[in-house]
Amino acid sequence: MVKAGPPAMLLEVVGLSSHYGRIQALRGIDLAVAEGELLALVGGNGAGKTTLLRAISGVQPASAGTVRFAGEDISRASAAERVRRGIAQVPEGRQVFGPLSVEDNLALGAYTRPKAEIAAGLERTYAMFPVLKEKRRQAAGTLSGGQQQMLAIGRALMAQPRLLLLDEPSMGLAPLLVADIFRAIEGLKRAGVTIFLVEQNAHAALSIADRGYVLETGRIVLQDKGPALLANERVKQAYLGI
Amino acid sequence: MSEFLQFLFSGIGNGAIYALVGLGFAIIYNASHVINFAQGEFVMIGGMATVSLIAGGIVPVWLAMPVAVAVAGGIGMALEKFAVEPAALRRGGGASVVGLIIITIGASIFIRGAVEVWLGKDFHRLPPFSGSEAIDIAGAKLDPQILWVLGGLAAVVAGLKWFFERTRFGKAMLAASHNRLAAQLVGIDIRRVLLASFGLSAALGALAGILTAPITLTKYDIGIMLGLKGFCAAILGGLGSGFGAVLGGLALGLAEAMAAGYISSAYKDAVAFVIIVVVLILMPGGLFGAKSSERV
Numbered sequence: 255m256v257k258a259g260p261p262a263m264l265l266e267v268v269g270l271s272s273h274y275g276r277i278q279a280l281r282g283i284d285l286a287v288a289e290g291e292l293l294a295l296v297g298g299n300g301a302g303k304t305t306l307l308r309a310i311s312g313v314q315p316a317s318a319g320t321v322r323f324a325g326e327d328i329s330r331a332s333a334a335e336r337v338r339r340g341i342a343q344v345p346e347g348r349q350v351f352g353p354l355s356v357e358d359n360l361a362l363g364a365y366t367r368p369k370a371e372i373a374a375g376l377e378r379t380y381a382m383f384p385v386l387k388e389k390r391r392q393a394a395g396t397l398s399g400g401q402q403q404m405l406a407i408g409r410a411l412m413a414q415p416r417l418l419l420l421d422e423p424s425m426g427l428a429p430l431l432v433a434d435i436f437r438a439i440e441g442l443k444r445a446g447v448t449i450f451l452v453e454q455n456a457h458a459a460l461s462i463a464d465r466g467y468v469l470e471t472g473r474i475v476l477q478d479k480g481p482a483l484l485a486n487e488r489v490k491q492a493y494l495g496i
Numbered sequence: 497m498s499e500f501l502q503f504l505f506s507g508i509g510n511g512a513i514y515a516l517v518g519l520g521f522a523i524i525y526n527a528s529h530v531i532n533f534a535q536g537e538f539v540m541i542g543g544m545a546t547v548s549l550i551a552g553g554i555v556p557v558w559l560a561m562p563v564a565v566a567v568a569g570g571i572g573m574a575l576e577k578f579a580v581e582p583a584a585l586r587r588g589g590g591a592s593v594v595g596l597i598i599i600t601i602g603a604s605i606f607i608r609g610a611v612e613v614w615l616g617k618d619f620h621r622l623p624p625f626s627g628s629e630a631i632d633i634a635g636a637k638l639d640p641q642i643l644w645v646l647g648g649l650a651a652v653v654a655g656l657k658w659f660f661e662r663t664r665f666g667k668a669m670l671a672a673s674h675n676r677l678a679a680q681l682v683g684i685d686i687r688r689v690l691l692a693s694f695g696l697s698a699a700l701g702a703l704a705g706i707l708t709a710p711i712t713l714t715k716y717d718i719g720i721m722l723g724l725k726g727f728c729a730a731i732l733g734g735l736g737s738g739f740g741a742v743l744g745g746l747a748l749g750l751a752e753a754m755a756a757g758y759i760s761s762a763y764k765d766a767v768a769f770v771i772i773v774v775v776l777i778l779m780p781g782g783l784f785g786a787k788s789s790e791r792v
Contacts, residue, residue, distance in 0.1 A: 313680050337683030349678035351671045361664075362671050366683035369664065409682065 263322075264289045264417055264448050265310070265341075270319030272302075272309050279305040281472040282319065287417065287450050292443045294463035294480060296456040296493055302472040303452045304346050307419045310450075311343045312336045324416070338366045340416035344423060348406040352395030356386055359394045359405055363412030371414070379408040382438065400431035407438065417448045424455045436462060456493035460484045468493075498635030503757040504750070509642035509711065511749020512649040513539075516704035517726025518733065518741035519652065520697035526673035526736050527693035528584065530596045534575060534604035535701050536723020537611075541568045542702025543714030544611055547620040565702045572698025575603050576691050585687065604719070612716040622709040645707045652700060653742060660738075669693065673736070701726075721765065728768045732775055734782025744783065 265287040272280040279302045287293045297303050308314035310321055312333035320329045328336055342363075351359050360379055364372050380387035383404040389397060394405055403423055410418060420439065424432040432455070440462050443449055453459035460466050463480035468489060476483065483489050517539055524532040545564035549555050555563050579599050583591040591599075625644050630637035659666040672679035672689045680686060704722075705714060712718070729748050733740025748768055756764040775782060 311681055313677060332685065333680040334683040334685045337681070343681045345678060345681055349675050349681075351674050351678060353674060354667070354671060358667055358671075362667060362679075362684070363682050365664070365668060413682065 262289050263287065264291075264324060265450070266320075266322040267306075267310065268320050268322070270306070270309060270321065271317045272305055272314055273317045274305075278317075279472055280309065280316075283469075283472075283474055285467055285474060285477075287448060290443075290446060290448055291464050292439075292449045292451065292462060294459040294466040295450065295452045295469055296454070296459055296466060296483075296489075297469035298454065298493070300471075301469045303469055304421055305472075306469070307343060307345075307421050307450070307452055310336075310419060311341060334366065337413055337415075340414075341419065342410040342413040342415035342417070343419040344403075344406045344410045344421060346421040346425065348399075348402045350394040350397070350402050350405050350409070353393055355391055356394050356397070356405055357390040359409050360386070360412050363409035364414075366413055372412075375412045375414070379411060382411075382441070383408055400427050400434065403427060403431075403435055404438070407435075411442075411447075415447070417450065418442065420449060420451045422453060423451070424453060424458060432458065456489065457484070460489075499757065501634055501636035503753045505636060505638045505642055507750035507753030508746060509639070509645050509708075509749070510752060511729075511746035512642075512645045513704050513708045513722065513745070514725045514729040514748050515649055515742040515745025516652060516700055516707075517722055518729030518745045519656070519738055520700045521727055521730035522733075522736055522738050522741045523697045523700070524693050525730070527669060527689050528580070528596070529593050530580070530584075530600065531727065531735075532694070532697065533597065533600045533723065533727075534607060535697060535726060536719030536721070537604045537607040538568045538572060538698040538701030538719070539705035539708075539722045539726075540611065540714065540716060540719035541571060541607070541698075542705030543622065543709035543718070544615055544620065544705075544716065545702070546706050546709065547622060547714065548615060550622075561706050564706060565699050568702030568705075569695040569699035571607070572701075573691050573695040575600075575698075576694035579603055580694070581687060581690060584690070604723070608716055608719065615716065617716060619713045619715045620709070621713050622706070624710040639711060641707075641710045645711075648703060648707045649742070652703065653738075656738060665692070725768050728772045731772055731782055734784040737782070737784045740782055740784030747783075 263286045267283055267285050270280055270283040271278065283306060295303055305314055309316045312331060316329065320327055323339055323341060328339065351362065360376055361372050364375050385401055386405060386408060394402065397405060423435050427435065436458055439449060439451065451459050451463065460480045460483050466478065466480050466483040467474050468476035517535060520535045521532065524530055542564050545567050546560045549560040549563055550557055580596055583599060584596055624641045626640050630639055660670055668684045669689050669692060672684055672686060676686060725748065729745035730741045732748060733744030748771065751771060752764050752767045755767045
C-alpha cells in the first residue's frame with residue numbers, strides 16, 4: 255500500500271497480546287488512531303476492551319507486540335511516562351479518589367504538568383462541567399454517578415492529553431446522563447482532542463465515531479467507518495439488538 | 497490524686513511513643529496494604545544509631561539525632577527498594593500482601609541480628625535532652641523528657657498534616673492509597689510512593705526511638721515489644737487512619753499505665769494484647785477505621 259506523505263497516526267498498536275496468568279486476554283491486536291480522530295471500539299463483556307486500554311496506558315503488562323505513540327515506541331515506558339507523553343485515560347467505573355475533594359481530584363489529574371497550569375485547567379474544567387465547580391470542596395465519593403463520570407473526564411483532561419482513552423463512560427448511567435456525557439465527548443472532539451472510546455453501548459459510540467473496531471474474545475474482528483459499522487448486519491445482530 | 501497523676505504522666509509518655517510507631521504502620525499500610533513488622537526495628541535503630549554516633553564522636557551531639565533519623569530513613573528505603581519492591585512489583589504478578597509481610601518479618605530479624613553482632617547486647621542510654629530534674633506537679637513527678645516526647649509527637653502530627661494536605665506529593669500518596677489504578681493513570685509513580693512511605697515511616701520510628709531512649713534505655717531487641725505496641729495502637733485506632741493511630745497509641749499507653757499502677761505491673765504488657773483481641777472481636781475496623789462512602 256502506498257501512502258501519501260508521512261503517517262499521521264497518533265497511536266499505533268501492532269500485534270499486542272496480554273495475559274492474565276495463563277489466560278490470554280488479547281490476541282495480537284492491530285489498530286491505529288489518527289490525530290484528531292474519534293475512534294470507537296465496541297465489544298461484549300470480557301472481549302478484552304478494558305485490558306486493551308490498560309495495556310495502552312501501561313498499567314497492564316503486554317506479553318507481545320508494540321505500542322507506538324506520536325511515532326515513538328513506548329512499549330517499555332512506565333504508566334507515568336505515558337501520561338507525560340500525552341495519553342490520559344478515564345478508567346472503567348470512574349475510579350475517582352473518593353475521600354479527596356473534587357478540586358484535589360482535578361489537581362491530581364495535572365500531576366505530570368507544571369503546577370502553574372493547574373488554575374487554568376480548573377477554569378476550563380469548571381466551564382465544561384459547572385456542577386463540579388459547585389461541588390469543588392465536597393469529597394468526590396459523595397457525587398452522583400454522572401457527576402463522578404464528569405469528574406473522571408475532567409481529571410483526565412487536566413493532563414492536557416493528546417490522546418484521551420475513555421473506558422465505558424456510559425456504564426451505569428441513566429439514559430439522560432448518557433446523552434450528556436456523549437455530548438461532552440463530541441465537544442472534546444470538536445475541540446481537537448483525539449479520542450479512543452471503548453463502549454458496550456455500541457449504538458451511541460458508533461453514532462459519534464469516525465471509525466470503529468469490533469473486538470471479540472481478544473481479537474479485532476471488524477473495522478470500518480462508524481456509520482458503516484452501524485449498518486453492518488453482524489454488528490446489528492450482535493451489539494445493537496436489531 | 498498524686499498517684500493517679502503519676503500514672504497519667506507515665507501513660508501519656510509511653511502512649512506518645514506508641515502513637516509515633518503506630519503512625520509508621522499506618523503510612524506504610526496506606527501505601528501498600530503491608531503491615532511492616534520491621535517498624536519496631538527502626539525505633540531501635542534510631543536510639544542505637546544516636547548512641548553510637550555520640551559515643552564514637554563521629555558527629556557533634558546536636559547532629560547525631562538528625563543523622564540517626566536519616567540513617568533509619570535510608571535503611572527503610574533500602575528495605576523497600578531491595579526487598580519489598582522486587583517482590584511486590586514483579587512483572588507478571590507480584591507477591592501477595594502476606595508474602596510481603598513475611599518479608600518485613602525477615603527483615604526485622606536480619607536488622608536485629610546485625611545490630612546485635614555489630615553493637616552488642618548491652619543496654620545504652622542517651623542523656624535526657626533537658627536535664628533529669630523532675631517537675632513537681634501536685635505531688636507527682638513529671639519527667640521533662642516526657643514533654644519532649646509529647647512535643648515531638650505534636651510536631652510530627654502537624655508536619656504530616658501539612659505534608660498530606662498541602663503538598664502535591666503528599667496528596668499523590670493519599671490518592672495512591674485510595675485507588676492505585678487511578679493514581680497510576682494520572683501519572684503518579686507507585687514506586688516513588690512506596691519508597692517514600694517506607695522512608696517516612698522508618699524516620700518516624702527512629703524519632704520515637706531517640707525521644708524515648710533517655711527514659712527507657714535502648715538495646716538491640718527493644719524493637720520487638722515497641723513494634724508490637726505500635727501495631728496495637730494502629731489496630732486500635734483503625735488501621736490506616738493516622739488520627740486513629742495517635743489516639744490509639746495514647747489510649748493504649750494510658751490503659752497500660754493504669755493497669756500497671758492499680759492492678760499489677762506484671763500485667764502491663766498483657767493489657768495491650770487483651771485490648772487488641774477485644775477490639776478485633778467487637779469492632780474489627782478499630783475506633784476510627786476507614787468508613788467507606790463510595791457511591792456507584
